[in-house]
Amino acid sequence: MWTFENPVRISFGAGSLDMIGELVRGRSYCLITYNEPIFFDISGRIAVAAGPAALTIDNVIPNPDFDMLAESCTLFVGAQPVPEVIVALGGGSVIDAAKVVASGGNGFDAVKRYLEDGSGEDTLTSIPIIAIPTTAGTGSEVTSWGSVWDTDAGRKYSLSRRSLYATDALIDPELMVGMPRELTISTALDALSHSLESIWNVNGNPVSTNYAVNAATEILDILPELVDDLGNLDLRVRIARAATFAGLAFSNTKTALAHSISYPITLRHGTPHGFACSFSLPMVMRSVIGASDTCDAGLRRIFGSDLPAGADRLEEFLVNLGVSVDKADYGIDDGEWRELIKSAMTGERGRNFIGSQERVTECLGAAKR
Numbered sequence: 370m371w372t373f374e375n376p377v378r379i380s381f382g383a384g385s386l387d388m389i390g391e392l393v394r395g396r397s398y399c400l401i402t403y404n405e406p407i408f409f410d411i412s413g414r415i416a417v418a419a420g421p422a423a424l425t426i427d428n429v430i431p432n433p434d435f436d437m438l439a440e441s442c443t444l445f446v447g448a449q450p451v452p453e454v455i456v457a458l459g460g461g462s463v464i465d466a467a468k469v470v471a472s473g474g475n476g477f478d479a480v481k482r483y484l485e486d487g488s489g490e491d492t493l494t495s496i497p498i499i500a501i502p503t504t505a506g507t508g509s510e511v512t513s514w515g516s517v518w519d520t521d522a523g524r525k526y527s528l529s530r531r532s533l534y535a536t537d538a539l540i541d542p543e544l545m546v547g548m549p550r551e552l553t554i555s556t557a558l559d560a561l562s563h564s565l566e567s568i569w570n571v572n573g574n575p576v577s578t579n580y581a582v583n584a585a586t587e588i589l590d591i592l593p594e595l596v597d598d599l600g601n602l603d604l605r606v607r608i609a610r611a612a613t614f615a616g617l618a619f620s621n622t623k624t625a626l627a628h629s630i631s632y633p634i635t636l637r638h639g640t641p642h643g644f645a646c647s648f649s650l651p652m653v654m655r656s657v658i659g660a661s662d663t664c665d666a667g668l669r670r671i672f673g674s675d676l677p678a679g680a681d682r683l684e685e686f687l688v689n690l691g692v693s694v695d696k697a698d699y700g701i702d703d704g705e706w707r708e709l710i711k712s713a714m715t716g717e718r719g720r721n722f723i724g725s726q727e728r729v730t731e732c733l734g735a736a737k738r
């Protein structure tokens with residue numbers, strides 16, 4: 370028995386940003402984005418197609434934290450009248466911030482309380498979101514949760530509510546053409562991690578695995594080409610489609626061990642999310658080979674029949690992109706690594722992982738790298 374569900378309507382294609390007027394449909398909207406010049410231009414195009422924003426919140430920084438989100442919610446609540454819809458223009462940080470703002474119509478404290486102890490769900494609000502991703506990686510435009518970082522306390526929360534699914538994801542790969550090399554790599558690796566993590570996952574099902582196999586195969590195939598040809602729109606289209614498929618895959622499974630390991634690494638060492646959640650993938654893959662026939666079958670569709678050789682190829686793929694698989698290069702010593710793996714296995718995402726503690730300890734704990 371299995372179920373697959375995703376309610377987000379996806380509009381995809383180069384130039385599709387101009388459809389935004391049809392999606393906003395004359396409603397008053399709040400634009401959430403970064404305060405950076407390239408986004409001023411895109412915001413201008415949105416204003417031409419959908420009319421001017423009733424409110425613009427542009428305080429978004431990478432990995433939105435309590436302070437930033439409290440400010441965003443205050444700005445939103447202060448608008449009179451409160452806009453009917455939120456348009457989120459940016460990467461995962463912007464789309465996740467939009468999810469928090471949509472929930473924080475009664476102020477950020479209500480969201481914070483809910484994150485910290487699960488109480489007061491009835492005080493959270495819901496506002497429709499139109500997500501326009503400008504990175505090809507997080508899949509936040511098709512998931513019902515958002516990352517919230519409590520930098521001071523060194524914690525990462527996930528705000529998870531069904532109403533956080535965007536009503537629409539407007540995915541225009543033209544918006545991604547200007548992404549620099551490192552951001553292109555880190556975001557694509559985030560999507561690769563979503564794909565693989567949805568395969569070695571207790572919540573996997575045939576539909577999520579199908580999306581994941583398609584996404585991972587594409588990313589492994591085209592990312593090396595894209596990093597040397599960043600302005601190639603055809604490759605941007607393919608990587609954006611792969612990231613969307615990866616998002617659909619993990620929208621139904623959530624992530625697993627590599628993500629569970631990654632959050633403290635980002636918090637303690639400042640490693641960008643896409644690198645933190647992907648450098649351990651070859652080690653995690655080695656540990657899970659043989660754990661389940663279904664998982665092995667999914668991985669074989671990507672890596673061929675020899676899975677240990679596939680894990681080696683995955684490692685080579687990362688290294689060739691300039692991504693180290695050596696924990697020491699992320700500032701992690703043996704003691705911290707052991708502690709990270711132990712707590713990751715019992716963390717919420719780690720419990721989705723189908724592998725055994727014993728094999729993980731063997732493959733990751735004992736890994737020299």
Ligand code: NAD
Pocket residue numbers: 403405407430431432433459460461462463465503504506507508509512514515516544545546547548549552556559642643
């Ligand atoms: P981001 O949104 O943090 O943006 C990083 C930088 O990229 C910003 O400085 C931004 O200005 C720049 N940028 C974005 N688009 C650009 C473009 N088209 N051209 C040039 N520069 C551009 O990056 P991200 O990797 O998309 O998001 C990471 C965040 O998403 C993390 O907080 C992570 O935890 C979260 N996340 C959420 C989900 C989810 O399902 N909700 C999944 C994975 C990750």
